Amino acid sequence: MEEKQAERVSILLMNPQNGEIYACVNVPEFDLNEPFELNSGMDAEGMSEEKKQDLLNQMWRNPCLNDTYEPGSTFKIITMAAGLAEGVVSLNDSFYCPGYKLVEDRRIHCANRRGHGAQNFVKGAENSCNPVFIEVGLRLGADKYYQYFRQFGLMEKTGIDLPGEAGTIMHQEENMGEVELATVSFGQSFQITPIRLAATVSSLINGGTQITPHFGVAIESSDGETVKALEYSNGRKILDGKISETVxxxxxxxxxxxxxxxxxxxxxxxxxxxxxxxxxxxSANRYISSFLGFAPANDPKVLALCIIHDPQGIYYGGTIAAPVVRSIFENILPYLGVDKSDEKPYNQT
Structure with missing residues (x-):
């Protein structure tokens, strides 16, 4: 067998305007003809029934909706949207990053241990600076942060039309102190499913309208006639349109x-x-690298989430996950009929 470069890779593609899922892929995949050998590298002969059942259970899992993970800095999109909506941060707010932030008795580090120095909020997002987002989370406070968790649907399942969707694993509100609030603000110390994150971010960038992710769009007869168009619960406003534009x-x-x-x-x-x-x-030095992207940025037609579990060697999401999404976009944007644009990113004041 080839030496693996990662434990698992999951990719979701969806329409952020209406929740239609274009692709949901997990690698390694499985072969129904040789399910045990592919999943374990072992021949089924001599394998216990318990081991077989365990491998079958693993094989049928869809990590995009059956499993949770720590999202890391992609969750800063949630903190960003909540902070902007509540008015506790604006684009030109000034921050200073010495490479860490003291919260109660904890020194919580930035990924850049040397620090980013002085920066505004936009630069803090560009740098994915933990101290900036910790500060936004602390300004919100636990009560307001939880209010936005509920408003953004993060404490609910998405209602996707496949079985076995897992729920968000979050601190109890009454147990969330400043340290917990700080770590949650940059995407650690809790777990969420990829589909929940993708659905929520879709709603935050589409103008603020909640969507329900789904595969099925219609029931057709054997001769191709539409018997019933499937409808999903979309339309609840969870974010102001101007805030969505700023995000x-x-x-x-x-x-x-x-x-x-x-x-x-x-x-x-x-x-x-x-x-x-x-x-x-x-202490195990195992990482999850990911990138969540969408295009076109001014009027999103597709959202992509790439998650790489336990990559070997380089493990930074911007280095190994972002190029995967770039390659996907290079192929599917022309296919979706999205025209190239000479327009520069719009300015915000």
Whole structure:
């Protein structure tokens, strides 16, 4: 067998305007003809029934909706939207990053241990600076943060039309102190499903309208006639349209000028956010690298989420996950009929 370069890769593609899922892929895949050998590298002969059943259970899982993970910095999109909506942060607010932030008795580090120095909020997002987002989370406070969790649907399942969807694993509100609030603000110390994150971010960038992710669009007869068009619960307003526009603008800057540069596609306006989170126990040095992107940034037609579990060697999301999304966008944007644009990212004041 080839030496693996990662434990698993999951990719979701969806329409952020209405929740239609274009692709949902997990690698390694499975072969129904040789399910045990592919999943374990072992022949089924001599394998216990218990082992067989365990492998079958693993084989049928869809990690995009059956499993949770620590999202890392892609979750900063949630903190960003909540902070802007509540008015506790604006684009030109000034921050200073010395490489860490003291919260109660904890020194919580930035990914850049040397620090980013002085920066405004947009630059903080471009740099994926933990201290900036910790500060926004602390300004919100636990009560308001939870209010936005509920408003954005993060504490609910998405209602996707497949079985076995898992729910968000979050601190109890009454147990969330400042340290917990700080770590949640940059996407650690809790778990969420990829589909929940993708659905929520879709709603935050589409103008603020909640969507229900789904595969099925219609029931057809054997001769191809539509018997019934399937309808899904869309339409609840969860974010003001102007705030949604500002979120898109910031995330476009992340790709134009910041940590998401490797997702840029010439001629297209791309928005997105990188993430690199460390799994438990932290001492194991195992990482989850990811990138969430959308295009066109000013009027999103497609959203992509790429998650790479336990990559070997380089593990930064901006280095290994962002190029995957770039390659996908290079192929599907022309297919979707999205025209190239000479327009530069719009300015915000």
């Amino acid at each position: 898109r603008y910031i995330l476009e800057q992340v790709v134009e000028e910041g940590s998401g540069r490797n997702a840029a596609v010439e001629g297209y306006r791309i928005g997105g956010k990188t993430a690199t989170s460390q799994t438990l126990p932290r």
